[in-house]
Structure formats: structure tokens, C-alpha cells
Amino acid sequence: MGMIECKNVSVVYNNEVEALHHIDLAIKGPTITGIIGPNGSGKSTLLKAILGMAQFNGEINIDGVTSKKFLKKIAYVAQKSLIDLSFPITVKECVSLGILPSLGLFKRIKKADWKRVEKALDIVGLREQEQRQISALSGGQFQRVLIARCLVQNADYLFLDEPFVGVDMISEDIIIKILKNLRNEGKTILIVHHDLSKVKDYFDQLVMLNSKVIAAGATAEVFNMQNLKCAYGENIFVDRGE
Ligand SMILES: Nc1ncnc2c1ncn2[C@@H]1O[C@H](COP(=O)(O)OP(=O)(O)OP(=O)(O)O)[C@@H](O)[C@H]1O
Numbered sequence: 001m002g003m004i005e006c007k008n009v010s011v012v013y014n015n016e017v018e019a020l021h022h023i024d025l026a027i028k029g030p031t032i033t034g035i036i037g038p039n040g041s042g043k044s045t046l047l048k049a050i051l052g053m054a055q056f057n058g059e060i061n062i063d064g065v066t067s068k069k070f071l072k073k074i075a076y077v078a079q080k081s082l083i084d085l086s087f088p089i090t091v092k093e094c095v096s097l098g099i100l101p102s103l104g105l106f107k108r109i110k111k112a113d114w115k116r117v118e119k120a121l122d123i124v125g126l127r128e129q130e131q132r133q134i135s136a137l138s139g140g141q142f143q144r145v146l147i148a149r150c151l152v153q154n155a156d157y158l159f160l161d162e163p164f165v166g167v168d169m170i171s172e173d174i175i176i177k178i179l180k181n182l183r184n185e186g187k188t189i190l191i192v193h194h195d196l197s198k199v200k201d202y203f204d205q206l207v208m209l210n211s212k213v214i215a216a217g218a219t220a221e222v223f224n225m226q227n228l229k230c231a232y233g234e235n236i237f238v239d240r241g242e
């Protein structure tokens, strides 16, 4: 399993901005899929449509079921996270928020749940920092906290919107290794990303957007100059480090 299908999906904001235009996509898991395209090309909107956070026309199914019934199975880290960094909360408390969607109303976090929180902190390398305030963390450490919060959610799908913006190289390396491990364990991961130099190292599959799908498929087949020019315009320059 692990299949996201978009059939003829369009999103229009305020009756005027057409952010997505007749999107047809089939994203197969377990994989890491990159979503790339210029600013304003609808990358964040695509994640939000699948999450049910943006109104769309068309049909979106996950594992053959309408995506609206599926939300608990998707963990999501928004672009420039919505969490208020000055909010007085420790690293450990912040990660424990990932438990909440699976708790019933008025139920308390159990000992076994805290063990899951600690394990997630181990995985992202922040166990020793668990009592620190989130406001004291670097951008990269904070992004790792958000990844840990997704880990305790234990979702089948993981959506990350520009997770490497403002993140140091060490944290970026740690995060991509964790994500590759999760993929190997069977998760399906979607990452909105803008650094084209890393595309070949990071992603199994690619969706190239510019309101429409410019190209989608295996990274090796899709990531070429012709498609890039189509998505970004003629003046595209990619440093492939070759
Ligand atoms: N809530 C909203 N209301 C109105 N228009 C919106 C809204 N969200 C996005 N848009 C518009 O829809 C289009 C696509 O936006 P979106 O945020 O999906 O692009 P993006 O590819 O994620 O861009 P970026 O690289 O800057 O993050 C843009 O023209 C944007 O201005």
C-alpha cells in the first residue's frame, strides 16, 4: 500500500488565483517524493489539498479511500512552522504534542507514550536537550523537534513543507537520514523543496509543478534541463556539483 492519487484536482483561492490546474498524479509509496517548482507554483497548496486544508475540485484518494477520512494517518510539518517559538514549552513537551491526535478526549498521556517521546528524541539526537525551552534552540534543532513530533504520531504518511529552510548542514544530514530510514520502514514521504542541487540525492520520485504538473515520475527520468526550463523558465541555472 501507500498510494496517493489526485484526479483532475484544481484549487482556486478567492475565486481568482488558480493555484493548481487540473492535477493528475499517482504517488506510489514507500518512497520519498520531492515537490519542486518556482515560488507560487502551488507546492504548499498541493500538500494542503491532500490534507484537506485547501478546498479543491476533483478527487483525492489515499490507499483507495477519500483523503478526508485519512487525516490521522498523515503527519505534517508546515512551511515556516505555525508554532510560536516564544511559547514557554520544553522540547519534550513539544514532541509530546504528536501524541494528542491519537488520544481520546480528556485522556492523559500514559507512561508508554512518554517512552515513545523519548525514543523519538533519541532518533533526532535531542534527548539531552529535552528539558530546554524550544525558544533556546537553533533553527536546525527546532526542525528536528518537529520531525520527532511527527515520529511519535506514527503516521503512514509524512508531509514536510520546506523542512531545510534555515537549517544547518548537520541537522539537514540528520533529518534526511531519518527520512530515508522511515522510507525503508515503509512510510510514504512528500517533501516540498527548493534547493535543486540536492534533488538527485534526496528523492526517489519528483513532481515538478507550475500550477500544472510539468513532469512527474522517477527522479532520474524527470530531473532534466528540458523539464526544468519548462517549470522555471529559460534562465534556470542548476549547480549539480559535477
Ligand atoms: N490562502 C491563500 N489565499 C489566497 N491565495 C493564496 C493562498 N495561499 C496561496 N495562495 C496563492 O496561490 C498560489 C500558490 O501558492 P503556494 O503557497 O501553494 O505556492 P508555493 O509553490 O508553495 O510557493 P513558495 O515557494 O513561495 O512557498 C500563489 O499565487 C499564492 O499567492
Ligand SMILES: [Mg+2]
Binding pocket: 043, 044, 045, 079, 161, 192
Ligand atoms: Mg510554499
